[in-house]
Amino acid sequence: MEIVLVLMLWAVGVPVSAQPAAAQVLRPVPAPVIPPPFYRAALTRGTRSADGRPGPGYWRNHATYDVRGELDPTTALITGSETIAYQNNSPDTLELLVLHLHLNIHRAQAIRNGPEEITDGMVLRSLTVDGVPATEGSLAQTSRWATRGTLLMVRPPSPIPPGGATTLAIDWEEIFPQSTSGRVGWSNREVYFVGYWYPRMAVYDDLRGWDAESYLGTAEFYDDFGDYRVSLTVPAGWTVMATGTLENPEEVWSEQTRRRLAAAEVADSVVHVASGADRQANRVTMAPPDGRLTYRFVADTVRDFAWAASNVQVWDATSARVPDRGQDGREDRVLIHSFWREQRAPLWTDQALYGKHAIEHHSRYTGFTYPWRHMTLVEGADIIGGGMEFPMLTLMGSYQGLPPRALYSTASHEVGHMWIPMIVGVNEKRDAWLDEGSTSFLENQGRPEYWPGDDAHGQERDRYLSVARTEAEQPLMRHADYYESVVGRLTASYRKPATLLVTLRGLLGTETFERAYRAFIAEWAFKHPTPWDFFATFERFAGRDLDWFWTSFYYQTWVLDHAVGAVTTSAEETVVVIEDHGFAPMPARVRIQTTRRGSLERVVPVETWLAGANRTEITLPASVGEVTRVEIDPLGLFPDIRPRDNVWIGP
Numbered sequence: 001m002e003i004v005l006v007l008m009l010w011a012v013g014v015p016v017s018a019q020p021a022a023a024q025v026l027r028p029v030p031a032p033v034i035p036p037p038f039y040r041a042a043l044t045r046g047t048r049s050a051d052g053r054p055g056p057g058y059w060r061n062h063a064t065y066d067v068r069g070e071l072d073p074t075t076a077l078i079t080g081s082e083t084i085a086y087q088n089n090s091p092d093t094l095e096l097l098v099l100h101l102h103l104n105i106h107r108a109q110a111i112r113n114g115p116e117e118i119t120d121g122m123v124l125r126s127l128t129v130d131g132v133p134a135t136e137g138s139l140a141q142t143s144r145w146a147t148r149g150t151l152l153m154v155r156p157p158s159p160i161p162p163g164g165a166t167t168l169a170i171d172w173e174e175i176f177p178q179s180t181s182g183r184v185g186w187s188n189r190e191v192y193f194v195g196y197w198y199p200r201m202a203v204y205d206d207l208r209g210w211d212a213e214s215y216l217g218t219a220e221f222y223d224d225f226g227d228y229r230v231s232l233t234v235p236a237g238w239t240v241m242a243t244g245t246l247e248n249p250e251e252v253w254s255e256q257t258r259r260r261l262a263a264a265e266v267a268d269s270v271v272h273v274a275s276g277a278d279r280q281a282n283r284v285t286m287a288p289p290d291g292r293l294t295y296r297f298v299a300d301t302v303r304d305f306a307w308a309a310s311n312v313q314v315w316d317a318t319s320a321r322v323p324d325r326g327q328d329g330r331e332d333r334v335l336i337h338s339f340w341r342e343q344r345a346p347l348w349t350d351q352a353l354y355g356k357h358a359i360e361h362h363s364r365y366t367g368f369t370y371p372w373r374h375m376t377l378v379e380g381a382d383i384i385g386g387g388m389e390f391p392m393l394t395l396m397g398s399y400q401g402l403p404p405r406a407l408y409s410t411a412s413h414e415v416g417h418m419w420i421p422m423i424v425g426v427n428e429k430r431d432a433w434l435d436e437g438s439t440s441f442l443e444n445q446g447r448p449e450y451w452p453g454d455d456a457h458g459q460e461r462d463r464y465l466s467v468a469r470t471e472a473e474q475p476l477m478r479h480a481d482y483y484e485s486v487v488g489r490l491t492a493s494y495r496k497p498a499t500l501l502v503t504l505r506g507l508l509g510t511e512t513f514e515r516a517y518r519a520f521i522a523e524w525a526f527k528h529p530t531p532w533d534f535f536a537t538f539e540r541f542a543g544r545d546l547d548w549f550w551t552s553f554y555y556q557t558w559v560l561d562h563a564v565g566a567v568t569t570s571a572e573e574t575v576v577v578i579e580d581h582g583f584a585p586m587p588a589r590v591r592i593q594t595t596r597r598g599s600l601e602r603v604v605p606v607e608t609w610l611a612g613a614n615r616t617e618i619t620l621p622a623s624v625g626e627v628t629r630v631e632i633d634p635l636g637l638f639p640d641i642r643p644r645d646n647v648w649i650g651p
Contacts, residue, residue: 027614028558028583030551035532038207047206052537053523060527062087063201063226070233071309073189076176080198084168086160090204094160096139097129097168098204098212099152102196105215106177111149113218113481117177122199125171129156149214152199170199179383181217184306184395187382191313191341193395195306195388201226203427205528213429218489219480220428220435223303223421225526233294234309236287239274241337241376242307243391244299252293257284264317265335270352274315276342284315299391301526303425306390308378313339316352320359323369334359334370340379345398347407351377354408354450358415361446366419367518368525375418377411386410389417405451412450413443424521425528432480432489433554434531437497444498457502461639464495468559468641476554477531499639500553506637507549507587508542516541548585548610558583562632563645565615574627576618576648578604582641585609590618591634596625626650 042048046057067082088094104121105112127134127145134154137144145154160166176194179185184195202212203224211222232240240252249258257273264271274284285293299305316338325332336355340348355377363369372392381398387410388395394414399407416439421428428435444456467473467487474488476497483489505513516538524533531554539546552558561582568575578588588604602618620627632646640646 027580027609027612029610029612030548030556030585033532033535033547033550033555039530039532042206045206048533050536051540052520052533052535054527058527059089059091059206061089061201061204061224063224065198065200065226065228065230065305067198067228067230067305068233069197069230071176071192071194073186073192073235073238073309073311076178076186076189076192077173078176078194078197079173081171082169082198084170084199084201085165086168086201087165088160088162088204090206091162092204092209093162094204095155096210097154097156097160097166098202098210099154099168099199100150100196100202100212100215101147101152101199102150102215103174103177103180104147104150105180105217111214111216113216114181116181116217117179119175119177122172122174124152124199125173126169127154127171128169129154130166132157151202151212151214172199182384182386183388185380185383187344187380190311191378191380191383192309193306193378193380193383194308195304195390198305200304203528207530211427216481219432221304221421222427222429222528223425224528225301225303225425228297228299228302228305230297230299230305230307231294232297232307232309233292235311236291236293237279237282237285238293238309238311239284239313239315239339240293240295240307240309241339241374241378241393242295242297243302243305243393244297245373247296247298248294252286252295254283254286261317261335265319265333267318268321268356270316270318270350272314273317273337276312276314279312279314302391303422304390306393308339308376308393308395310339313341313379315339318352318356320356320363320370320375322360322363325369325371332369334372335374337374337376338379339376340398341381344381345379345400347399347402347404348379350404351379351407351411354411355415357450358412358446361412361449362416362419362442365442365445366521367514368419368423368521370418371423372418375415377414387414389414389422391422392418405447405454408450409443409447409456412446413439416442416446419521423526424524425526427528427530429481430479431477431531432493433476433497434529434534436493437476437495438501440494440498441501457499458636460495461499461502464491464499465639465641467491467495468557468639471557473557475557496553503553503586503638504538504549506635508538512541513538548606552584556583559641560584560586560638561641562586562588563642564630564632564648567627567630567648567650569627570622572622574620574622574624576620576627576630577615578618578632579615580609581614586638588632589634589637591629591631592618592620592627593629594620594624594627596623600624 046055048055064085069080101122106119107121134143139155186192260273320334338352376393380395385397420438426434447456448454473491476492520537559582563579565577565579587606590602592600628650630648
């Protein structure tokens with residue numbers, strides 16, 4: 001990115017995109033991308049690099065969680081206790097600690113973007129810091145805590161110096177809501193999908209320090225990576241699947257279940273681990289004398305911990321083949337679980353296979369092998385309509401009455417989130433497009449492999465353009481809580497950024513694009529990149545400044561609108577006029593059919609439009625013969641808002 005100042009030239013009166021070609025005189029010149037001061041300061045400190053890589057001084061704070069939770073499914077009561085060992089790897093002294101209590105969005109007085117079930121939220125029973133009890137009160141005093149929206153702020157007994165550590169111990173309880181913004185909840189008290197259920201450390205990063213904002217129900221999350229040891233107690237007969245690896249399968253699953261899972265671990269077809277009959281006959285779990293099962297999970301370097309529990313769902317499993325993780329040249333396997341209700345979700349019969357394909361495709365295309373041992377897909381009709389992702393776990397609707405391709409698409413999308421944000425820890429609140437757009441692109445890339453002939457990228461582009469034509473889109477570089485409409489948010493977060501990655505691939509070429517795309521994932525795995533790291537990574541591999549692209553499409557809502565103008569022929573030559581009716585500059589790749597020379601390729605470089613022009617000419621000598629057809633962007637790589645005027649056919 002060039003950090004220079006450029007004068008913006010604007011047309012006066014009617015926007016250029018609405019003017020006839022003859023009236024277009026001035027057009028805006030895209031301004032350079034100037035990152036905000038906190039990012040430039042990070043470059044100076046060496047925590048980030050100007051070429052998009054983490055800097056030599058990059059650091060990340062770390063938390064180790066030991067959590068114990070118990071669910072009473074008849075009342076939805078969850079009681080929990082945890083210890084958090086928090087390591088301050090930053091160069092700063094921390095006088096305040098900040099944690100998330102996302103379920104406080106359900107409190108009566110909570111500020112939120114939409115209606116929610118009213119509960120008491122997360123009720124703290126006790127909190128100690130380094131063994132010293134903390135009480136609710138003014139944060140001007142040490143050993144005090146206070147809540148602000150869904151945030152918990154704690155003043156420790158003494159500040160945490162650079163390199164220092166502290167330990168928090170918290171006891172709490174909550175009535176788990178039936179639905180939290182359609183992302184977690186319970187269905188008929190027979191399926192629980194439990195997320196946001198424990199106090200969790202907020203992110204303290206090299207950019208803003210504590211980057212902690214209340215959960216309002218729309219924008220998603222910015223989470224740090226931590227290590228987890230979690231024990232979950234439920235009634236016998238209830239299966240639990242969670243983030244992480246189950247450490248005690250012999251204590252909770254029946255011998256039959258363990259035998260079938262062993263078969264699924266090496267299977268390419270679906271293994272029915274637990275049928276409805278197995279559930280009714282109590283053949284799925286162990287039956288301890290006290291009627292309670294405790295599942296113990298361990299997960300390292302994950303950004304959250306969620307779990308699902310049910311006593312009725314059927315359980316299918318298979319395994320995905322992924323590239324070797326251990327560098328021994330052998331293929332590895334990932335166990336794929338699917339939990340669903342036959343009466344609620346008959347479309348789920350192939351869901352395990354959808355998850356298998358998504359893991360296999362995404363591991364190959366990203367160049368980053370799925371790093372965990374399982375991926376679990378859980379049906380949650382009555383909780384959610386679409387899908388929601390957590391590390392190694394996703395919740396999705398039943399999709400009853402819809403075509404199978406709709407369920408596959410959501411499964412592929414939610415599994416795609418295992419790369420961004422579960423591996424590449426982007427800030428979903430501030431940069432939703434980097435999360436959802438990248439994942440929509442990955443989903444669309446995989447769909448034609450499973451459904452031959454599916455033009456997923458083209459459908460995404462058309463959805464974006466249909467909104468752009470109404471001038472209802474909003475900039476991508478906007479906080480996800482503050483879009484003015486659902487359509488504006490969906491277009492800016494999902495459809496347009498997914499389309500722009502296809503555009504970028506067309507601009508740079510497939511090889512260069514994929515090298516940059518894979519480097520961004522590999523270099524920022526288990527770290528926290530920003531849009532400016534993303535921009536700089538692609539510029540590094542492109543070997544050129546792309547600020548005109550970022551400014552036009554990410555900061556602005558300018559549109560691409562090339563057109564073939566007049567085609568005039570004389571005895572000496574043919575002149576083809578290429579016009580640019582939009583504000584967004586883009587090279588114009590032109591294919592010209594002639595009677596003597598066949599197909600000719602010409603390119604109008606982007607610099608033509610960056611210089612302020614809105615029309616240019618391509619001159620061909622008479623020796624090429626008659627021009628019979630002119631087409632801009634014949635491969636359809638760029639999102640032109642009015643593609644019909646990209647083609648001229650001679651008389």
